[in-house]
Amino acid sequence: EDQVTQSPEALRLQEGESSSLNCSYTVSGLRGLFWYRQDPGKGPEFLFTLYSAGEEKEKERLKATLTKKESFLHITAPKPEDSATYLCAVRGAGGTSYGKLTFGQGTILTVHP
Amino acid sequence: DTEVTQTPKHLVMGMTNKKSLKCEQHMGHRAMYWYKQKAKKPPELMFVYSYEKLSINESVPSRFSPECPNSSLLNLHLHALQPEDSALYLCASSLGQGGNTEAFFGQGTRLTVV
Numbered sequence: 001e002d003q004v005t006q007s008p009e010a011l012r013l014q015e016g017e018s019s020s021l022n023c024s025y026t027v028s029g030l031r032g033l034f035w036y037r038q039d040p041g042k043g044p045e046f047l048f049t050l051y052s053a054g055e056e057k058e059k060e061r062l063k064a065t066l067t068k069k070e071s072f073l074h075i076t077a078p079k080p081e082d083s084a085t086y087l088c089a090v091r092g093a094g095g096t097s098y099g100k101l102t103f104g105q106g107t108i109l110t111v112h113p
Numbered sequence: 114d115t116e117v118t119q120t121p122k123h124l125v126m127g128m129t130n131k132k133s134l135k136c137e138q139h140m141g142h143r144a145m146y147w148y149k150q151k152a153k154k155p156p157e158l159m160f161v162y163s164y165e166k167l168s169i170n171e172s173v174p175s176r177f178s179p180e181c182p183n184s185s186l187l188n189l190h191l192h193a194l195q196p197e198d199s200a201l202y203l204c205a206s207s208l209g210q211g212g213n214t215e216a217f218f219g220q221g222t223r224l225t226v227v
Binding site: 044098100 | 146161167212213214
């Protein structure tokens with residue numbers, strides 16, 4: 001069974017204070033690792049897809065990286081509007097994992113002005 | 114355009130009511146999903162449709178009945194729900210069911226069962 005563990009559960013930063021969120025995963029044949037941002041009461045907003053170790057993707061202040069066991073979401077000089085829950089999800093190759101997105105518990109990020 | 118549209122945004126229903134949630138996408142995606150999300154928890158998969166056929170049912174109680182009338186539409190029919198079924202119901206779609214294709218989510222329907 002696919003498993004995704006995110007840490008920390010919650011992260012409080014000052015505006016401009018860079019940090020990283022971690023996503024550790026166990027999956028049978030990784031087909032994709034996905035990062036989402038979710039604001040309260042809203043649906044998850046897609047950020048990045050990664051699928052091979054060493055891959056990196058960037059968007060504004062966010063950078064996602066992938067190794068064979070974990071992914072990091074680096075946030076550079078965050079702003080208060082970056083406050084949200086960040087979700088990591090994986091999709092496995094087949095068997096009972098096929099077609100399923102398995103989510104981690106999420107990291108609640110709060111950025112103070 | 115990466116929009117998945119869900120209606121209604123909010124729904125309050127009694128335990129004896131029958132209601133339906135609707136989801137629509139026009140991205141040409143052939144996989145569509147229903148997820149349930151409780152407060153402070155991640156989305157939990159309920160159903161997956163691939164090419165309009167039910168592909169995955171995560172042992173969801175029969176009081177939830179999915180329907181995929183065509184490749185753009187997905188419905189979730191609700192009947193005799195329990196208060197513990199109150200949650201945010203999310204629809205998503207992706208190009209295909211497998212592989213590295215990302216899923217795009219709608220804004221959800223906030224369901225309250227009274």
